[in-house]
Amino acid sequence: MYRIRFHGRGGQGMKTASRILGTAFFLQGYEVQDAPRYGAERRGAPIFAYVRADETPINERGIITQADLVIVADDSLVPVPGAGVLAGVDKHTVILINSDESPEVWKQRLNISGKVFTLPVETEDRAELRFIGATCTGAAAKLLGVITRESLSQAIEEELGDLGHAVVEKNLHKALTAFDLMKKHAGCVSTMEKTSAANYTRPAWVELPFEDARISAPSIHAAANSVQVKTGLWRTQRPVIDYEHCSGCWWVCSTFCPDGAINVTEQGLPDIDYDHCKGCMVCVAQCPPHAIHAIAEEVAQAEEAKGGQA
Amino acid sequence: MKRKLLTGNGAAAWGARLAATDYIPAFPITPQTEIIEALGNWIDTDEMDARMVTLESEHSMITSAGAAAATGVRVFSATSSQGLLYGMEMLYTVAGWRAPFVLVNVSRGLSSPITLEPDHNDILAARDSGFLQIHCSTCQEVLDSTLMAFRLGEDPRVRLPVIVNLDGFYLSFTREPVEIPDETAARQFVGDYDPENIRFRASSPVSQAVAVLGGSPYSYFRYESHLAAQNGLAVYDEIATEFAERFGRSYTAIESYRTDDAELVFVMMGSFATKAREAVDRLRENGQAVGLLRPRLLRPFPAQHFQQLLAGKKGVAVIDQNISMGMGGVLHSELASALYGQPESPRILLSFIGGLGGRDISLEEFFEISAVTQRAVEEGQVPPPRLLYTESELREVRKLQAVAKVERDELGEKK
Amino acid sequence: MTEVKATFYRRMKDLPSTHLLGTGTPMCSGCGGLEALHQVYDVIGEKSVFVNAAGCMTLLSVYPFTPFRGSWLYTAMASAPAGAQGVRDALDILLEKKRIPPEENMEVVVLTGDGSAYGMGLSATSGAMERNLDFLYICYDNEGYGNTGQQYSGATPHAAKTATSKGPLGFPGFKKDLFSIWAAHKPAYVATVIGTEPVDLARKIEKARSLKGPRMIIALAPCPPGWDFDPKESVEIGKLAVKSGVWPLKEYIDGKVTHTKIPRQRIPVEDYLKHQGRFAHLFEPQCNDALINEIQKKVDDYWDEVQKTTSLDKE
Known part of the structure; x- marks a missing residue:
């Protein structure tokens, strides 16, 4: 059985990508299971989807802990702990990353011995990577080696047909280009042996102890501890204040920021909390003197890494 | 089609x-x-x-x-x-x-x-x-x-x-x-x-649900x-x-999978039962005579079907994806009442609770359920019900509790 | 006459610039409901219990994280006001019997979406008002069942496309006038607010805080995924809702309705509608003038009526 996991952000079309691959497998005669994983997360937040394909009906269900192929639509998710991109990855796992950096850099950075392939990033705002799903799926189909160009094309038409001819054409082009790009690596994804009942790791079951309801009721005794959740990781665009033009007005940005992620310093200047700014850009749109502008988060981070001020 | x-x-x-x-x-x-x-x-x-x-x-x-x-x-x-x-x-x-x-x-x-x-x-x-x-x-x-x-x-x-x-x-x-x-x-x-006589019509007055x-x-x-x-x-x-x-698709009141010659039988409902199916295949490959029963009909309860399908089996493990507070697994209770007093009912009927709130049940856990049931058969002793819950899960909950500052109350910090 | 003190909030500079509600919540980027809530919370403060009904904001507090500095109780979709009743009554008992000192008292606040407020929870809300329960009620109104993917609710405006009204004319019904339904109960206070008019909002919450009895607030909550617009437009769309007269800012007190912000020159509703994907079918493939005019007429009729009653008042 093939086990494939897609990682992306809410809004990047990972559900559609997984469905295109699922349908392509299905058209190829496979039994298939595909599903997105929804949680409480919204647009920009890490999400994943999975596909299973086998020649016989599939009994396994739920999350894929060990994948044969991991597809990362957005390389900025790799270091995000909650995204779980590297969960269960071993030397057998093939990783496909949408990234400008080389496979060698990723192998070294992640200290993995398996195969890594990259697809070049084409646009700056990652929330707007409308075709990334099709691109990744095209490349994945070739890496799997069991899906024909025809099945891939037909799957795209079936899954995106409702969105109109132009959308289908654009996605077809992206997917088939990526498909051809991976020609040399066709079929490099392999499946794993079935888990044997003869030799398995026993689950470390535990007896749940009785605990006083003071502890065991679902109550939170902390105040405003949601600040420990870094929703800044959802951001694909970063608002940056140009203090030379900031008029220190009456803090329009601070009041309008839906998340309350802009506070005002003792000097009376607004200060954006990048740990929590989700990148909605309301402040950019509303700043009276237009002193806040948007830059791609990638670019901002790269500049930060260089030690410069974004 | x-x-x-x-x-x-x-x-x-x-x-x-x-x-x-x-x-x-x-x-x-x-x-x-x-x-x-x-x-x-x-x-x-x-x-x-x-x-x-x-x-x-x-x-x-x-x-x-x-x-x-x-x-x-x-x-x-x-x-x-x-x-x-x-x-x-x-x-x-x-x-x-x-x-x-x-x-x-x-x-x-x-x-x-x-x-x-x-x-x-x-x-x-x-x-x-x-x-x-x-x-x-x-x-x-x-x-x-x-x-x-x-x-x-x-x-x-x-x-x-x-x-x-x-x-x-x-x-x-x-x-x-x-x-x-x-x-x-x-x-x-x-x-x-x-609808036969189920109706409201001007010509034929009826008072329903009185x-x-x-x-x-x-x-x-x-x-x-x-x-x-x-x-x-x-x-x-x-x-x-x-x-x-x-x-061409058969849906008996109870799905019976590889139970004919089985000594041990898993019983569970719903989609997680396909995981049990997979486990049965792996256990069979390892020479263990395990099968699966999955009731499709829960009401009416197919008690006689269960009695027949489980007659002469050595051990049964019921995996309940539910919990009746103060009692345990509901399917386990229902099955026990269906099997009680039947001459050929298996003596060993174990209860496992798992999959609450979507918690996964791994293949290894099914293997272990089989092993525990086999041991119970050999020893003739039924162990207490078991919640499928691992040490690492409890460790994770401890971390959450620390973030939620439950210890504040524990230490009597808040009165 | 109800005594209301002069407001502290005269202009935007009077609004707090550090915020009490914690960041890090899973609300969507650009959420108009969260924008209103954090402004409301700045005024109410942490001596409060938020009693929540099922909706998007149920996910504000997901174990082990909460954005609240004060307290929270999640109840169910239908009965948050009854939850508020229990908390209020119990606090009163504790105060009366001197089991807690007066400084331990708190404001009891119901927080619900429009799905609950306009529909399933209306009976419990009516009951709470009828019993003159001393509480604040905040409805964040994104005009549909947002948390399940924006199906139409009793708050959905005419012609809006939702997940359950995808036909060429959108939702055939009309938005329920919850303000008037509430006002008909003669509670202490009823007001409409929006996060994009923060001074108006702060004054109303301040006023509500100064009163006793049921104090009922509806906040229109522009919703990027549900209304289908880019998150950065969130504030602009809210402002257009007010400028076009689609969302009248008003309050009810002592049997009288007062408009707190009357758009001097109302912009056409078209300017509000065309920014939102949920109304795109009114403009493409061709303009549905009949439907747009129908919406415009409703708004015009409303304000004509307002003008009439206002001039009557003056006489």
Whole structure:
């Protein structure tokens, strides 16, 4: 059985990508299971989807802990702990990353011995990577080696047909280009042996102890501890204040920021909390003197890494 | 007939469509909502000749479903979890009206704490309502069971509403290959709805669902419903046989997988049972005689089927994806009562609780359940019920509790 | 006459610039409901219990995280006002019996979406007002069942496309006038607010805080995924809702309705509608003038009526 996991952000079309691959497998005669994983997360937040394909009906269900192929639509998710991109990855796992950096850099950075392939990033705002799903799926189909160009094309038409001819054409082009790009690596994804009942790791079951309801009721005794959740990781665009033009007005940005992620310093200047700014850009749109502008988060981070001020 | 990839929700909607449903009272709730969205869209595009109305609550939704059924149209509705519970008064009520309709429930764990992923406490809370219950483990089964549910409920020997249950996420949002029956074939199988004398008509006045005073008439009406539900067993077997003849897919009241020569048997309901199936295959490869029983029908309870299928087995492990506080697994209790006193019943009947709120059950855990059951057989001792819960899960909860600062109370810091 | 003190909030500079509600919540980027809530919370403060009904904001507090500095109780979709009743009554008992000192008292606040407020929860809300319960009620109104993917609710405006009204004319019904339904109960206070008019919002919450009894607030909550617009437009769309007269800012007190912000020159509703994907079918493939005019007429009729009653008042 093939086990494939897609990682992306809410809004990047990972559900559609997984469905295109699922349908392509299905058209190829496979039994298939595909599903997105929804949680409480919204647009920009890490999400994943999975596909299973086998020649016989599939009994396994739920999350894929060990994948044969991991597809990362957005390389900025790799270091995000909650995204779980590297969960269960071993030397057998093939990783496909949408990234400008080389496979060698990723192998070294992640200290993995398996195969890594990259697809070049084409646009700056990652929330707007409308075709990334099709691109990744095209490349994945070739890496799997069991899906024909025809099945891939037909799957795209079936899954995106409702969105109109132009959308289908654009996605077809992206997917088939990526498909051809991976020609040399066709079929490099392999499946794993079935888990044997003869030799398995026993689950470390535990007896749940009785605990006083003071502890065991679902109550939170902390105040405003949601600040420990870094929703800044959802951001694909970063608002940056140009203090030379900031008029220190009456803090329009601070009041309008839906998340309350802009506070005002003792000097009376607004200060954006990048740990929590989700990148909605309301402040950019509303700043009276237009002193806040948007830059791609990638670019901002790269500049930060260089030690410069974004 | 075409085979395509459908989610469990999509399959349920197709079932309602192919059954030529007239009326669909609705109310959105995760993870059911896609069912009513799909039906609504088909109605908007004239692909389906039905009327849908969004009520302001599930209590109203089930009331209007029952009332429309009592007026003589074919009714379908769907809900989940908190919605099923909010409608609970009306579940009991409309079942007593003896007007059939089909309700799909997409299982999701119950509050508190409020959550999104599945277990079976929601559907089991409706166990004693008078609705019959069919439980599914694949998307195909969801579609097929919806068709069969109309036949079952509308049969004159039964005439009760029926719930078709599927698990949230694991089926509701998961696509699998589903054969969509040909419309004509489906219509022929389900048949036109004949409401018999269930109606409100100017020419033939009727007072339905009236009150009774005194235990005698009350007992009579209640017990008649029980007898009708029990008739459901034989009627279901007939319908399943006919369905298999027409469509080539067999849905016995209890799915029996590799049990003929099995010494140990897993018993579980719902989509996680396919995981148990996988485990059975792996255990068999390792030379262990293990099988699986999965009740599709929970109400009426196929007690005799269980007695026959489990006669002479050495050990049974019931894996309940639910918990009755202060008692344990519901299916385990039900099975124990069905097997008690039967001469050939297995002596070893173990209880495992797992998969609460969508918690995964790993293949290794099934292997271990088998090992524990085997040991119990050898030692002749039944161990206490076991929650499938690992050390690392408890460690993770400890971390969450630290963030939630539960220790503040523990230390008496707050008074 | 109800005594209301002069407002502290005269202009935007008077609004707090550090915020009490914690960041890090899972609300969507650009959420108009969260924008209103954090402004409301700045005024109410942490001596409060938020009693929540099922909706998007149920996910504000997901174990082990909460954005609240004060307290929270999640109840169910239908009955948050009854939850508020229990908390209020119990606090009163504790105060009366001197089991807690007066400084331990808190404001009891119901927080619900429009799905609950306009529909399933209306009966419990009516009951709470009828019993003159001393509480604040905040409805964040994004005009549909947002948390399940925006199906139409009792708050959905005419012609809006939702997940359950995808036909060419959108939702056939009309938005329920919850303000008037509430006002008919003669509670202490009823007001409409929006996060994009923060001074108006702060004054109203301040006023509500100064009163006793049921104090009922509806906040229109522009919703990027549900209304289908880019998150950065969130504030602009809210402002257009006010400028076009689609969302009248008003309050009810002592049997009288007062408009707190009357758009001097109302912009056409078209300017509000065309920014939102949920109304795109009114403009593409061709303009549905009849439907747009129908919506415009409703708004015009409303304000004509307002003008009439206002001029009557003056006489």
